Amino acid sequence: MIRHLVLFKLNEGVSRDDERVQAGVRAFEALKDEIPELTFWECAWNITDRPIAYDFAINSAVADTDALKRYLEHPAHQAAAGQWRAFATWVIADYEFPDPAGA
Template sequence: MIRHLVLFKLNEGVSRDEERVQAGARAFAELKGQIPELEHWEHGWNITDRPIAYDFAINSAVADADALKRYLEHPAHQAAAGQWREFATWVIADYEF
């Protein structure tokens, strides 16, 4: 199994209450039902107020490297990530477990 973690940081001046940000969060929420490779799917807003904290996180798992590739290339994933490119940056970690 491969764990795929993504931490998003909203760009300066962007609020999670903005409609475009909420639409981006909804787009990620809908991925679980659209991409069969996703064996585990969690997402949510950070609940702490610390300077080093990121704003939004995705925690997912897929079976193997081929499944990760299919997930990343899936049109629904590409569309959701494309929305976030407009208002956030992110870091990822992919590891086997």
């Protein structure tokens, strides 16, 4: 299994209430039902206020590197990520972890 983590930082002067941001959140929330490669999906706003904190996070999982590639190239993912490019920056981490089902 591969865990795909993404942390987003809104650009200076951009708030969570910005309609572009709200549309971007809705686009990410919809991915769980649009991309079959996703075996796990959650996204949410950060709940703490610390100077080093990012604003929004995605925590997801796929079966293997081929599934990760398909997910990243999927048109719905490309469209959602494209929205965020206009108002945020982000960092990612992809790492392997054992399948919790033991497969």
